[in-house]
Amino acid sequence: MARRPKLPTPPVPSSLRPAPPRPGEGNGKVRPVDHAAEAGTAVVDWVDERTSLSGAGRWLMFRKVPKGTNWFYTLGSATLFAFLSQAVTGVFLAMYYKPDPSGGAYESIRHVTNEVFLGQFVRGMHKWGSSVMVILVFLHMGRTFFFGAYKYPRELNWVIGVVLLILTMVMSFTGYLLPFDQRAYWATIVGVNINGTGPLIGPYLSDFLRAGPEFGATTLSRFYAIHMLLVPGAIVALIGAHLYLVTKLGTTAPPWQKVQVDEELRKAQA
Amino acid sequence: MNKREKEQYLREYAISKSRGKPFFPYAVTKDAVMACVVMAVIISASLLFGAELGSKANPTTTTYVPRPEWYFFFLFELLRVIKPPSLVGLATIGVPTLGMILLFLLPFYDRSPERRPERRPIATLTGIFVIGAMAYLTYQGANAGTPTALSLAPPAPVKAAGGETLANFEAGRLAVAQSGCLSCHKIGDNGNNGPGPELTHIASRIPRQAIARTLVNPTAPMPSFRRLPPKKFNNIVEFLSALK
Numbered sequence: 001m002a003r004r005p006k007l008p009t010p011p012v013p014s015s016l017r018p019a020p021p022r023p024g025e026g027n028g029k030v031r032p033v034d035h036a037a038e039a040g041t042a043v044v045d046w047v048d049e050r051t052s053l054s055g056a057g058r059w060l061m062f063r064k065v066p067k068g069t070n071w072f073y074t075l076g077s078a079t080l081f082a083f084l085s086q087a088v089t090g091v092f093l094a095m096y097y098k099p100d101p102s103g104g105a106y107e108s109i110r111h112v113t114n115e116v117f118l119g120q121f122v123r124g125m126h127k128w129g130s131s132v133m134v135i136l137v138f139l140h141m142g143r144t145f146f147f148g149a150y151k152y153p154r155e156l157n158w159v160i161g162v163v164l165l166i167l168t169m170v171m172s173f174t175g176y177l178l179p180f181d182q183r184a185y186w187a188t189i190v191g192v193n194i195n196g197t198g199p200l201i202g203p204y205l206s207d208f209l210r211a212g213p214e215f216g217a218t219t220l221s222r223f224y225a226i227h228m229l230l231v232p233g234a235i236v237a238l239i240g241a242h243l244y245l246v247t248k249l250g251t252t253a254p255p256w257q258k259v260q261v262d263e264e265l266r267k268a269q270a
Numbered sequence: 271m272n273k274r275e276k277e278q279y280l281r282e283y284a285i286s287k288s289r290g291k292p293f294f295p296y297a298v299t300k301d302a303v304m305a306c307v308v309m310a311v312i313i314s315a316s317l318l319f320g321a322e323l324g325s326k327a328n329p330t331t332t333t334y335v336p337r338p339e340w341y342f343f344f345l346f347e348l349l350r351v352i353k354p355p356s357l358v359g360l361a362t363i364g365v366p367t368l369g370m371i372l373l374f375l376l377p378f379y380d381r382s383p384e385r386r387p388e389r390r391p392i393a394t395l396t397g398i399f400v401i402g403a404m405a406y407l408t409y410q411g412a413n414a415g416t417p418t419a420l421s422l423a424p425p426a427p428v429k430a431a432g433g434e435t436l437a438n439f440e441a442g443r444l445a446v447a448q449s450g451c452l453s454c455h456k457i458g459d460n461g462n463n464g465p466g467p468e469l470t471h472i473a474s475r476i477p478r479q480a481i482a483r484t485l486v487n488p489t490a491p492m493p494s495f496r497r498l499p500p501k502k503f504n505n506i507v508e509f510l511s512a513l514k
Contacts, residue, residue, distance in 0.1 A: 061294040066286040074304035081305040106326045124316030134341045148385030152271050155377035162373050185327035186336040193491035198363035253286045255385035
């Protein structure tokens with residue numbers, strides 16, 4: 001049986017503390033209570049024995065972060081958190097939403113907003129969460145830009161980040177249509193028209209978005225599929241790659257951080 | 271960055287990393303505090319502003335405001351800055367695409383090893399300029415109203431004709447005001463100057479048939495008005511072709 005780590009003793013009077021076992025008590029047998037106390041460790045051990053994931057966990061969590069990293073370095077994880085919030089509220093909205101342009105879509109959003117318990121609150125969180133996420137993406141990018149953190153060896157992570165920025169904007173564009181009110185409908189028509197003015201692929205892109213030359217019955221379900229399946233899947237995959245590279249390459253030190261090479265080390269090398 | 275500079279960076283980074291603190295719990299604590307702030311902001315925005323739902327989408331009515339989410343304003347405002355019709359493609363796709371390509375390739379053309387912002391003045395000033403321009407355009411976009419009222423005295427010939435001509439003109443004036451034309455066009459002292467051309471003297475430039483054709487089959491990004499009820503459509507054509 002593995003040794004249990006010692007927990008700090010709570011500051012209670014000695015009369016209230018459990019008495020230590022007397023010599024001979026239990027005769028060295030393992031009581032069920034000991035097993036229960038070990039359950040967490042045992043489960044982790046069991047999983048680790050079969051997956052060897054604890055190494056990866058240590059690699060992720062106990063890597064060192066250079067001195068001087070400040071609050072600017074939390075913008076990336078804050079963006080990730082905003083994305084998770086969007087995912088959770090989005091799942092709840094999807095439980096009620098019907099991608100039906102002939103009235104069902106608008107009706108389902110009206111139902112969520114006016115009748116479902118906390119519906120308007122969750123919809124508001126999803127709506128304003130998108131603004132928060134876009135702001136955080138731009139702040140995170142600004143930090144990376146001004147600190148020169150996109151330079152060698154982190155070029156690829158910058159490129160992945162730009163793709164994530166574009167995908168975030170695509171999420172916003174496709175999500176805007178889904179409530180299917182006047183504002184959503186006409187703004188999307190103008191937005192798709194703008195895409196159509198692009199050279200070469202422009203007309204094909206707008207035809208693809210509209211599912212044809214005209215805004216029709218399948219346009220809404222196309223936007224719905226892009227917003228709910230295609231882009232979120234891509235975002236999750238790319239966030240995984242982004243985090244892998246951050247962990248592998250390490251968080252940058254602030255650019256004005258001076259590196260003092262150990263004097264003794266320098267002498268030893270000379 | 272040449273090989274020596276790369277190796278120097280890696281060496282210095284290895285030293286500063288080895289002197290750092292473990293990610294858990296030091297960085298994680300800050301991240302958790304920040305996550306709480308983000309959650310608090312989202313929740314209070316939801317409680318304060320809620321989520322409104324406009325009236326149901328209807329291709330045949332025209333009382334709409336084609337406004338995107340606020341963080342797309344700067345892209346839309348670009349259309350007001352770059353006005354000539356021959357350059358519309360530049361404003362809608364050209365400049366944003368160019369910006370995206372420049373953003374993608376940033377680490378490949380900025381290859382200097384310097385990281386301190388004050389020692390890379392070109393990059394820092396460009397960054398500040400781009401942020402300033404985006405903020406300015408967003409501000410402009412937020413302030414661009416979408417007027418739904420159009421005050422315009424009937425031109426002399428219409429006034430002289432009176433009767434049905436005058437009534438048609440007035441009906442057209444109302445239809446244009448309701449149809450969101452003014453969010454992109456200027457008519458007299460009303461509406462926004464751009465992205466669309468000014469319509470104050472449109473009839474002296476193009477004939478009536480061409481006006482009707484443009485409404486059905488417009489230049490992007492203007493939406494088509496072919497689904498309007500015929501009466502309203504005719505009123506708009508009538509009104510616009512009286513603007514000489």
